[in-house]
Amino acid sequence: xxxxxxxxxxxxxxxxxxxxxxxxxxxxxxxxxxxxxxxxxxxxxxxxxxxxxxxxxxxxxxxxxxxxxxxxxxxxxxxxxxxxxxxxxxxxxxxxxxxxxxxxxxxxxxxxxxxxxxx
Amino acid sequence: xxxxxxxxxxxxxxxxxxxxxxxxxxxxxxxxxxxxxxxxxxxxxxxxxxxxxxxxxxxxxxxxxxxxxxxxxxxxxxxxxxxxxxxxxxxxxxxxxxxxxxxxxxxxxxxxxxxxxx
Numbered sequence: 001x002x003x004x005x006x007x008x009x010x011x012x013x014x015x016x017x018x019x020x021x022x023x024x025x026x027x028x029x030x031x032x033x034x035x036x037x038x039x040x041x042x043x044x045x046x047x048x049x050x051x052x053x054x055x056x057x058x059x060x061x062x063x064x065x066x067x068x069x070x071x072x073x074x075x076x077x078x079x080x081x082x083x084x085x086x087x088x089x090x091x092x093x094x095x096x097x098x099x100x101x102x103x104x105x106x107x108x109x110x111x112x113x114x115x116x117x118x119x
Numbered sequence: 120x121x122x123x124x125x126x127x128x129x130x131x132x133x134x135x136x137x138x139x140x141x142x143x144x145x146x147x148x149x150x151x152x153x154x155x156x157x158x159x160x161x162x163x164x165x166x167x168x169x170x171x172x173x174x175x176x177x178x179x180x181x182x183x184x185x186x187x188x189x190x191x192x193x194x195x196x197x198x199x200x201x202x203x204x205x206x207x208x209x210x211x212x213x214x215x216x217x218x219x220x221x222x223x224x225x226x227x228x229x230x231x232x233x234x235x236x237x
Contacts, residue, residue, distance in 0.1 A: 043210055045228035106153045106165035
């Protein structure tokens, strides 16, 4: 079974509208972290937002917010007031087995969503 | 966040040659770095975990003798693709972990290296 599922291969959104990118995950580990990255055509991976499994509140970073629904194992990214520069691939990722001060494991990525913002 | 560089950004080589890719953490001492590979229109796949001063840990299906990793210092990890073949053509990208609040570690990525093997 896939650990990270992104069901939207592509999305077209009008500029200035809000957009929600879906992400569901699968883990039996009680301690994990969820990440969203943006990858423009240049290829660089830009960190957007992080949510820990024990965090009580949904993470927010500027125009980005993470709608974390733990019981449903869902971690959707919400981009408010979309801009043309938001057009890119967006990846949801997870790291399992987090421990305070250590436990360095790599990320497992979803297949990504190609977001295109239209003027 | 951490600043990570990679060199070279582009490399084209002949089949059978070896290629070395460097990953540097410019403002942070990283005991652990990660190497990922991304084929066109696909997601990133973790190849290996690079540990400073010790052997790298490879993911299942990644040949450790083909992808040599050396983490000689707290700021430098190198990935050498030995005897490269066209199927090794890919986007190779490294990352470093920075500690956060509690378990809130974050991975920052380098700009990546595009390898084309002819």
